[in-house]
Amino acid sequence: MATDLPHRPSPEQLLADIELEEARKRRGRLKVFLGYASGVGKSFQMLDEGRRRRERGEDVVVCALQPEYPPEVQPILQMLEIIPMLKMGEEQVIDVPAVIRRHPQVALVDGLAYDNPPGSPNCHRWQDVEQLLDAGISVIATVNLQYLEKLHDEVERVTGKRTSCTIPRGFLDRSADEIVIVDAPAIDSLSRGASAADSATRLAEEHKLSRLRELALLVAASVIDRQLESYLRSHGIDSSWGVQERILVCVTPRSRSAQMLESGRRNADRFQGEFYVVYVHQPALSQQDRAILDQNLNYARQLGAQVEVLSGLDAAEAILKFAHGKGITQIFVGHSMRQGAWRRLWSNLIERIIRSAEGIDVVVYPHQR
Numbered sequence: 001m002a003t004d005l006p007h008r009p010s011p012e013q014l015l016a017d018i019e020l021e022e023a024r025k026r027r028g029r030l031k032v033f034l035g036y037a038s039g040v041g042k043s044f045q046m047l048d049e050g051r052r053r054r055e056r057g058e059d060v061v062v063c064a065l066q067p068e069y070p071p072e073v074q075p076i077l078q079m080l081e082i083i084p085m086l087k088m089g090e091e092q093v094i095d096v097p098a099v100i101r102r103h104p105q106v107a108l109v110d111g112l113a114y115d116n117p118p119g120s121p122n123c124h125r126w127q128d129v130e131q132l133l134d135a136g137i138s139v140i141a142t143v144n145l146q147y148l149e150k151l152h153d154e155v156e157r158v159t160g161k162r163t164s165c166t167i168p169r170g171f172l173d174r175s176a177d178e179i180v181i182v183d184a185p186a187i188d189s190l191s192r193g194a195s196a197a198d199s200a201t202r203l204a205e206e207h208k209l210s211r212l213r214e215l216a217l218l219v220a221a222s223v224i225d226r227q228l229e230s231y232l233r234s235h236g237i238d239s240s241w242g243v244q245e246r247i248l249v250c251v252t253p254r255s256r257s258a259q260m261l262e263s264g265r266r267n268a269d270r271f272q273g274e275f276y277v278v279y280v281h282q283p284a285l286s287q288q289d290r291a292i293l294d295q296n297l298n299y300a301r302q303l304g305a306q307v308e309v310l311s312g313l314d315a316a317e318a319i320l321k322f323a324h325g326k327g328i329t330q331i332f333v334g335h336s337m338r339q340g341a342w343r344r345l346w347s348n349l350i351e352r353i354i355r356s357a358e359g360i361d362v363v364v365y366p367h368q369r
Contacts, residue, residue, distance in 0.1 A: 245273030
């Protein structure tokens with residue numbers, strides 16, 4: 001008789017979900033205005049939202065500002081309460097204790113990625129924001145794409161610029177409740193001084209901005225993915241649905257793995273997704289097979305994959321269990337180079353994975369002589 005019991009969360013999972021939900025109720029909410037380039041207007045939008053919230057009756061304060069603002073921002077600032085920043089040498093930092101004592105409903109932080117000067121209680125401004133959130137104060141903040149550690153290298157490849165300040169890879173995924181992508185014309189922000197008549201230059205800049213917009217959308221999708229997973233888990237729904245790509249490559253000693261691994265890495269990078277490589281343990285491997293397997297797994301680690309060795313008598317079941325547990329969106333498998341009964345067995349395993357991988361795309365790499 002069919003039963004749903006295997007898909008029900010364990011008592012430990014239920015308790016963890018309840019505790020997480022209670023912590024969220026006590027914690028402030030984080031909203032981030034994300035700019036894909038300088039000059040798109042994220043500071044104006046954040047401060048203007050603070051003004052609108054104040055007019056609706058919310059208790060809003062400003063606790064971190066940029067040194068200068070254009071004239072159109074000044075009237076908005078005059079309508080908002082500002083908690084002065086602390087002066088440390090030539091720099092300024094958020095007066096976290098003062099903000100917590102004041103305890104507004106919402107605090108505005110312009111410039112989430114700043115580093116604090118030596119001697120500050122926190123090394124980074126995003127840590128100040130975490131303190132405010134833990135104190136039950138909601139925060140609205142701004143940040144540019146190039147400051148996200150997760151995208152640091154990719155943005156540098158697009159723009160040719162590298163920043164010294166970064167926000168850790170998991171901070172927004174862990175803390176952000178909402179991300180607003182500020183999408184406004186910013187063609188001058190990447191190459192000021194370029195002639196308007198230089199169509200080739202402008203075309204190149206527009207291509208850069210298009211890629212930056214795409215990366216910003218992927219950041220927002222990652223936050224949505226986390227929220228979706230949390231919702232499904234809290235409602236006892238077992239599903240691999242999500243918006244973030246998670247690539248799984250299955251390697252064996254007798255499949256051509258280099259091409260699959262490189263393709264998996266490219267796909268994960270393209271969508272800023274996660275990259276996993278698995279091998280289902282086989283007993284009594286020959287010395288040659290062991291050497292090939294070690295080579296494949298070492299290459300996977302060089303490509304930055306999260307490598308796992310699975311166990312189980314049923315390889316297809318072990319792979320699918322891992323895939324569903326990690327929320328995998330694509331599985332890459334290759335045909336075996338062996339002939340005869342082993343090849344028929346491996347082909348049957350691939351067919352079973354394809355039939356049972358509901359909601360997961362399966363990509364099969366043919367054997368090439």
